[in-house]
Amino acid sequence: MHVYEAVNSRRAVRAFSDEPVPKEVLERVLATATQAPSSGNLQPWHVYVVTGEPLAELKRRATARALAGDPGDEREYPMYPAELTSPYLERFSTAAAQRYKALGIERDDPERPTKIAALNSEAFGAPVVLFCYLDRTMGPGQWGDAGMYLQTVMLLLRAEGLHSCPQVMWTMYRQTVSRMVGADDGLVLFCGVAVGFEKEGVPRLRTGRADMTETVSFIGV
Numbered sequence: 001m002h003v004y005e006a007v008n009s010r011r012a013v014r015a016f017s018d019e020p021v022p023k024e025v026l027e028r029v030l031a032t033a034t035q036a037p038s039s040g041n042l043q044p045w046h047v048y049v050v051t052g053e054p055l056a057e058l059k060r061r062a063t064a065r066a067l068a069g070d071p072g073d074e075r076e077y078p079m080y081p082a083e084l085t086s087p088y089l090e091r092f093s094t095a096a097a098q099r100y101k102a103l104g105i106e107r108d109d110p111e112r113p114t115k116i117a118a119l120n121s122e123a124f125g126a127p128v129v130l131f132c133y134l135d136r137t138m139g140p141g142q143w144g145d146a147g148m149y150l151q152t153v154m155l156l157l158r159a160e161g162l163h164s165c166p167q168v169m170w171t172m173y174r175q176t177v178s179r180m181v182g183a184d185d186g187l188v189l190f191c192g193v194a195v196g197f198e199k200e201g202v203p204r205l206r207t208g209r210a211d212m213t214e215t216v217s218f219i220g221v
């Protein structure tokens with residue numbers, strides 16, 4: 001698959017089939033993703049690949065918390081700035097409305113937060129979730145490295161015919177996740193990434209983007 005096609009076909013998929021993902025495919029993707037760049041070549045990511053019965057159990061525990069209206073564990077980093085200003089607020093609101101409407105959850109549904117949390121805690125049906133941690137001593141530069149690493153993983157998954165959805169929502173249940181994977185207190189959960197084959201027959205969401213000219217300035221070109 002051409003790299004342009006991998007970038008253009010990557011979307012946050014929120015409906016996966018239960019078709020298993022072969023371990024050798026995951027190993028190929030994750031071995032190749034070690035080539036992702038990082039400042040000073042620190043490679044600061046720690047990844048746990050969870051599937052099978054351990055993932056089923058994790059989904060059960062997290063979903064029980066979601067359905068009980070559990071507000072989640074104290075966050076270790078803010079998902080967003082306390083106050084989103086323009087144009088970020090508009091981008092956020094537009095995407096949020098599209099995202100969950102596509103999953104049949106209306107904006108005025110009083111059960112909306114619980115439904116969203118429960119869909120996320122089921123990893124949208126994905127048979128594999130990667131949990132990406134960073135050492136607690138790492139700073140903003142290394143968080144950027146982890147983003148580059150995960151995008152590399154997600155593009156390689158496309159080359160294997162697989163899809164993904166990054167999920168910061170797992171940080172709501174970070175204690176449940178860390179207990180399950182055996183991550184100690186020295187690690188901070190950045191996010192989960194749901195991985196699998198896309199479920200057929202579910203409407204596809206193509207989230208819009210700001211025009212390149214809104215975010216890129218050419219100087220001297």
Ligand SMILES: Cc1cc2nc3c(=O)[nH]c(=O)nc-3n(C[C@H](O)[C@H](O)[C@H](O)COP(=O)(O)O)c2cc1C
Nearest residue numbers: 010011012013095120165166167168169170191207
């Ligand atoms: C770090 C990160 C965390 C995310 N967390 C969630 C999440 O918890 N739940 C979710 O449904 N989507 C999540 N997303 C997906 C974004 O909503 C999505 O990437 C964005 O709306 C753009 O849409 P697209 O990826 O389909 O192009 C996350 C994306 C990133 C990069």
